[in-house]
Amino acid sequence: MMTASKSRTFTTITNETATALIGLYCMAVVMGYGRFLFTATLPDIMTQLALSTTIAGWLASVNYIGYFIGALIAMFIPHHITWRALMFGTIVSIVTTILLVIPDMSLSLWYVIRLLAGIASGVAMILSSSFIIQRFSIERRSVLSTVHFAGIGVGISASAILTWWLLTLGFHFDMIWLVAGISSLPLLWLLYAVRPLNVNTSKQAQAQPNAEHRSVRQTYINFKRSLYEAIVGQTKAISLLAASYVLAGFGYITSATFLPVMAAQRLTTQTYAGLLIWLVVGIFAMLSNPLWGALAKRIGEVKTLMGLTLLQALGMLLPLWFDGAFGLYGNAAILGSTFVGMVSMTLNIIKNMNPAYSNLLIGLATLAYGAGQFIGPLVTVALAGENDNFNAGLLVAGIGLLVSFVLILLFRRQSHRAI
Structure with missing residues (x-):
């Protein structure tokens, strides 16, 4: 209300x-x-x-x-x-x-x-x-x-x-x-x-800035302590999941950045093909996440994440196998269907590993994803060459996602050993 x-x-x-x-x-x-x-x-x-x-x-x-x-x-x-x-x-x-x-x-x-x-x-x-x-x-x-x-x-x-x-x-x-x-x-x-409701009226909120004023060194020390407490006993499992998330960010970003450009290159007879393909990404991203949430309730978030990772790897390879509209539209549909689900599954998995430090763990995961996204476009344009051919970038992205799948599999085994 x-x-x-x-x-x-x-x-x-x-x-x-x-x-x-x-x-x-x-x-x-x-x-x-x-x-x-x-x-x-x-x-x-x-x-x-x-x-x-x-x-x-x-x-x-x-x-x-x-x-x-x-x-x-x-x-x-x-x-x-x-x-x-x-x-x-x-x-x-x-x-x-x-x-x-x-x-x-x-x-x-x-x-x-x-x-x-x-x-x-x-x-x-x-x-x-x-x-x-x-x-x-x-x-x-x-x-x-x-x-x-x-x-x-x-x-x-x-x-x-x-x-x-x-x-x-x-x-x-x-x-x-x-x-x-x-x-x-x-x-x-x-x-x-x-x-x-108390954002402006709480006396405690007004007093906290002085109470929580710390030196940079003390902030760093507190952060290290929190980080240790967040990952203690689960360092290997969290490292595997974070590494897989780096590759997930790396894998999807080639299409997420250059898909409309690829469409403009290949579908020259279709006006605004790039925007229509990008709309397909948005629609599938908007509608698919509740489906993955329901699936995760049945088979678990880790298994759902593994399936989404394999599906996204397939999507990256489709434009290599089918040079025309089918490959690009298939890539768009799979990209939209998977990347939001992969984000939500990974963040839910890592925050539940230590709920008391969920914000810190979500932040670490997002850093990993961001690192992959930063590297991805640079690798893609380096491989594209003077002819602006994105096929090599898509292939490397697909391989990165397959490696990500293997790391999630290892994470699942490590998590079971820790229980």
């Missing part, structure tokens, strides 16, 4: 379903726009700015290293300021989206903006997941969590539709990013509406 604060005219939202939908909107903004709108607009960006594939790859990787940094920052954010840090990260994400409307920006400024956008998305993704999901009752948490994570697919779908719509009207990437940013602004009011 919605209740009015006694001392404020602002509305407070407490209904769990409404909160889940706000979480969906947040993920659509900070991930769908902040990260993946770049993929939808990349062919137009490359054309309008005359960018090479190498520069495009570096712009993608800079965003992904920003995501890595953002995840690292989120790990050190005290629990009592989670909502405020989430608001700040969301504001930065929206501002960096709008800034890409500025004409004739230097390439250096592009790098800075995409780096900041990546940092903001990393912070907001982790903190929104932590803040929103903890507001759900235990009975409804599994169902409503899938609604929250479906925001990634909604954002991808919205990025494809928005890009197609404005391109057909004769606009280009700058106007697309501006409209995306403006359409994200209502999120700030909605996030304010789900703020902790």
Whole structure:
């Protein structure tokens, strides 16, 4: 339900379903726009700015290293300021989206903006997941969590539709990013509406900044102690899962960055083929996650993750076996069906290994995923060569995912030994 604060005219939202939908909107903004709108607009960006594939790859990787940094920052954010840090990260994400409307920006400024956008998305993704999901009752948490994570697919779908719509009207990437940013602004009011009720009034919250003021050295010492306590007795299992997650990030990112570019190269007779394929990714990402959640309840999250990893590896190889539309559309459908499920399964598995340190473990996993995503585009453009052939990149991505599957299998055996 919605209740009015006694001392404020602002509305407070407490209904769990409404909160889940706000979480969906947040993920659509900070991930769908902040990260993946770049993929939808990349062919137009490359054309309008005359960018090479190498520069495009570096712009993608800079965003992904920003995501890595953002995840690292989120790990050190005290629990009592989670909502405020989430608001700040969301504001930065929206501002960096709008800034890409500025004409004739230097390439250096592009790098800075995409780096900041990546940092903001990393912070907001982790903190929104932590803040929103903890507001759900235990009975409804599994169902409503899938609604929250479906925001990634909604954002991808919205990025494809928005890009197609404005391109057909004769606009280009700058106007697309501006409209995306403006359409994200209502999120700030909605996030304010789900703020902790004592965020401004609690005397304890006002006193905590002084009580928790620590030196950098003390913060580092506390972090090391928490890290040790989080992984003690499970170091090998967590290392195997983290390594598999690095390769999962590496494996999916070739398609997640360059799929519309590949479509523009191969499907030259189909207008806006790249955007239609990207829309397929979004739709399957949006609809598939609840199915994987139901499957995980029946066979377990680890087995589900293993199946998704094998399926995604198959998807990376399809464009190598089928050069036309079937290979690309099959890749898009499998990519959308698997990557959000792999993220949610891995994060659930690792946080349940030591629930008392779930935020820290989720942060470590996200760092691993971010590292793989940073490396992926650089390897892809290096293998693409002067002819911009992405086949070698897809092959290496598929092999990386197969190795990831083996590591998950070893993790499963290690976990059983530890029980």
